[in-house]
Amino acid sequence: MARKIDRTLLSYCPDLQVMDCTLRDGGLVNNFEFSDEFVKDLYQANIKSGVDYMEFGYKASKNLFNVEDFGKWKFCDEEDIRAIVGENNSPLKISVMADAGRTDYKTDILPKQDSVVDMYRIATYIHQLPTAIDMIEDIHEKGYETTVNIMAVSKVNDRDIMGALELLSKTSVDCIYVVDSFGSFYPEQICDLTDRYSEVAGKYGKLVGYHGHNNQQLAFANTIEALRYGASILDATVCGMGRGAGNCYLESLLGFLKNPKYNLVPMMRFIEKHMTEMKQNYTWGFDLPYLMTGILNSHPSSAIAFQKAKRTDYTNFYNELHDMD
Amino acid sequence: MARKIDRTLLSYCPDLQVMDCTLRDGGLVNNFEFSDEFVKDLYQANIKSGVDYMEFGYKASKNLFNVEDFGKWKFCDEEDIRAIVGENNSPLKISVMADAGRTDYKTDILPKQDSVVDMYRIATYIHQLPTAIDMIEDIHEKGYETTVNIMAVSKVNDRDIMGALELLSKTSVDCIYVVDSFGSFYPEQICDLTDRYSEVAGKYGKLVGYHGHNNQQLAFANTIEALRYGASILDATVCGMGRGAGNCYLESLLGFLKNPKYNLVPMMRFIEKHMTEMKQNYTWGFDLPYLMTGILNSHPSSAIAFQKAKRTDYTNFYNELHDMD
Numbered sequence: 220m221a222r223k224i225d226r227t228l229l230s231y232c233p234d235l236q237v238m239d240c241t242l243r244d245g246g247l248v249n250n251f252e253f254s255d256e257f258v259k260d261l262y263q264a265n266i267k268s269g270v271d272y273m274e275f276g277y278k279a280s281k282n283l284f285n286v287e288d289f290g291k292w293k294f295c296d297e298e299d300i301r302a303i304v305g306e307n308n309s310p311l312k313i314s315v316m317a318d319a320g321r322t323d324y325k326t327d328i329l330p331k332q333d334s335v336v337d338m339y340r341i342a343t344y345i346h347q348l349p350t351a352i353d354m355i356e357d358i359h360e361k362g363y364e365t366t367v368n369i370m371a372v373s374k375v376n377d378r379d380i381m382g383a384l385e386l387l388s389k390t391s392v393d394c395i396y397v398v399d400s401f402g403s404f405y406p407e408q409i410c411d412l413t414d415r416y417s418e419v420a421g422k423y424g425k426l427v428g429y430h431g432h433n434n435q436q437l438a439f440a441n442t443i444e445a446l447r448y449g450a451s452i453l454d455a456t457v458c459g460m461g462r463g464a465g466n467c468y469l470e471s472l473l474g475f476l477k478n479p480k481y482n483l484v485p486m487m488r489f490i491e492k493h494m495t496e497m498k499q500n501y502t503w504g505f506d507l508p509y510l511m512t513g514i515l516n517s518h519p520s521s522a523i524a525f526q527k528a529k530r531t532d533y534t535n536f537y538n539e540l541h542d543m544d
Numbered sequence: 545m546a547r548k549i550d551r552t553l554l555s556y557c558p559d560l561q562v563m564d565c566t567l568r569d570g571g572l573v574n575n576f577e578f579s580d581e582f583v584k585d586l587y588q589a590n591i592k593s594g595v596d597y598m599e600f601g602y603k604a605s606k607n608l609f610n611v612e613d614f615g616k617w618k619f620c621d622e623e624d625i626r627a628i629v630g631e632n633n634s635p636l637k638i639s640v641m642a643d644a645g646r647t648d649y650k651t652d653i654l655p656k657q658d659s660v661v662d663m664y665r666i667a668t669y670i671h672q673l674p675t676a677i678d679m680i681e682d683i684h685e686k687g688y689e690t691t692v693n694i695m696a697v698s699k700v701n702d703r704d705i706m707g708a709l710e711l712l713s714k715t716s717v718d719c720i721y722v723v724d725s726f727g728s729f730y731p732e733q734i735c736d737l738t739d740r741y742s743e744v745a746g747k748y749g750k751l752v753g754y755h756g757h758n759n760q761q762l763a764f765a766n767t768i769e770a771l772r773y774g775a776s777i778l779d780a781t782v783c784g785m786g787r788g789a790g791n792c793y794l795e796s797l798l799g800f801l802k803n804p805k806y807n808l809v810p811m812m813r814f815i816e817k818h819m820t821e822m823k824q825n826y827t828w829g830f831d832l833p834y835l836m837t838g839i840l841n842s843h844p845s846s847a848i849a850f851q852k853a854k855r856t857d858y859t860n861f862y863n864e865l866h867d868m869d
Contacts (some may be wrong), residue, residue, distance in 0.1 A: 227732065228730060228732055228733070291720075338798040381644075385600055405553060405800070406731060406765055406767065406768070407552065407772070408551055408553070412561075433761075434799075435764065435796055435799075436758075436761050436763075436764050436765070436793070436796065436830075437764065437765050438636065439635070439729055439760065439761050439762065439765075440760075440761070440762050440765030440766075441765075442677070443730065443731070444731065447732070447756075458832075468761070468833060468835070470832060471760055471761065471835060473837070474760075474835060474836070475730070476823065482610060484859060484862065487858040487859045487862060488857060488858075488859055490832060491856055491857060491858050491859065495856055499598060505761075505830075507795060507812070509785075509816060510793070510795060510799060511799070514799040514808075531816055533812040533815060533816050534809060535812055536813045537808075537809065537812060
């Protein structure tokens with residue numbers, strides 16, 4: 220494996236930025252039903268902890284989804300964000316995720332001068348690239364930072380990944396994400412993938428990001444390996460809150476980073492105040508069914524259903540998974 | 545970093561062996577109070593899953609510890625092991641751990657011809673090396689395989705580690721363990737440590753083993769990284785059961801290994817039958833206080849006490865930890 224960028228534990232990484240996506244990936248756990256107090260406190264904790272970006276949720280199409288079926292962070296209306304952050308007079312940047320094919324971006328995303336949002340992250344499957352590219356250009360032209368998050372690449376062959384990277388590198392996007400949608404990648408593979416993303420993206424002056432899932436308890440390990448191999452924007456969530464097995468724990472990442480800009484203490488205070496109750500009301504995180512979907516490189520939905528049904532017949536589930544592919 | 549051994553995900557590793565230490569490290573969670581049915585089922589599950597070694601517990605001194613204060617696997621009497629395994633007519637080898645300074649090895653460890661135990665693992669701090677070496681030679685001479693597990697090396701300087709490795713490599717020991725006692729090492733450090741252990745041990749025809757703790761959710765990641773850098777014997781426990789944050793999950797490791805000798809399914813059946821109840825009765829595994837002791841390279845005892853007291857004032861605990869070193 221070629222090692223283009225190889226940072227060590229002692230390296231200073233001026234490009235490094237931390238993205239808190241608790242409301243967005245965690246919203247998939249509680250249907251985006253966060254209290255305003257939770258969101259305000261998280262916003263303050265992120266500022267005090269030196270986090271660089273806070274993702275508030277999705278910009279989902281109200282034509283496709285009923286507003287009354289979800290909490291407001293599924294839609295991230297401008298006035299809802301402003302009710303939390305005002306004019307956001309802070310160094311913390313605000314991000315919103317927009318799914319290719321599920322966002323009315325042309326109408327729903329305002330020009331940047333009318334918004335406190337700083338960044339849109341465009342989530343796309345590889346077959347949706349033309350839509351994603353149109354979104355990138357539309358949203359970039361409106362004045363936002365953009366990233367593109369190619370999902371489920373563990374199901375895509377290398378040739379198509381490299382083709383997608385070349386295509387995306389020629390757009391106006393600022394950052395291309397390595398995404399481990401199914402929590403199936405081992406550190407060795409993440410090093411290799413990040414290295415290849417970094418090589419192509421670097422040629423065109425783009426950053427690389429990393430977003431992991433914790434199916435095999437590798438989200439944190441893979442995140443810091445991605446950093447070593449050139450990733451600049453690292454995703455994490457408080458207590459790993461996120462769909463299924465969840466994500467890289469923000470507190471692990473903040474504890475790992477030695478730049479004094481980052482501070483674990485305000486995030487611990489946030490956890491003390493809010494996360495004990497959240498964990499009582501909702502379930503997420505590493506468990507045997509998620510390990511199985513991770514190992515088998517499958518979407519976690521079947522494991523989520525298994526957990527919801529409070530089943531513990533793991534062997535039957537493993538057999539079912541083998542029948543699904 | 546020199547890379548002496550660099551295996552990939554596709555490598556065939558004929559030296560690879562899996563050690564289940566659920567009874568031993570998990571015994572620290574439940575005071576070694578496993579039911580005979582649990583132990584018999586685990587023994588069968590290990591055989592069917594292709595696990596190479598099963599550790600039954602400690603060979604603790606009955607002069608130092610009261611027999612009535614602990615379950616029997618704290619002492620691993622020969623007749624108790626035989627009640628489970630008979631003559632152990634199986635490919636699964638039986639291991640017992642002996643702590644330097646807390647084992648009456650000269651009297652309590654029988655000659656191999658009188659025992660079904662195959663291996664003794666000698667756990668030692670670096671300042672106990674003379675005792676450990678005497679144990680190695682005594683137990684080796686009695687006919688057993690031996691390993692030496694140097695604990696708490698995250699608190700030992702490199703020069704002393706290298707000196708210890710040279711000393712131990714000249715003994716009769718079969719395997720030298722890299723041990724991450726406090727769950728404080730990052731993958732990059734484990735690669736480097738394992739590489740150095742492998743270099744010295746390899747010169748003298750010794751194997752290297754790896755035993756991790758899950759304080760930072762890195763036990764599995766570090767275990768497979770250690771494998772890449774030359775470790776041959778890999779420790780794991782069912783559901784990661786072990787002191788404090790616990791260990792590498794045996795099911796993660798079995799799911800990762802592609803040699804058809806290893807089979808996840810019998811272990812899943814064991815988990816179905818036994819581990820739901822065990823998790824209801826006892827608490828172990830990754831949580832914020834263990835993350836903190838891991839980050840701060842501290843013994844987990846303070847975090848265990850914090851959890852037992854059902855405290856959630858994480859910030860106070862973090863301050864207390866800073867005062868302890």
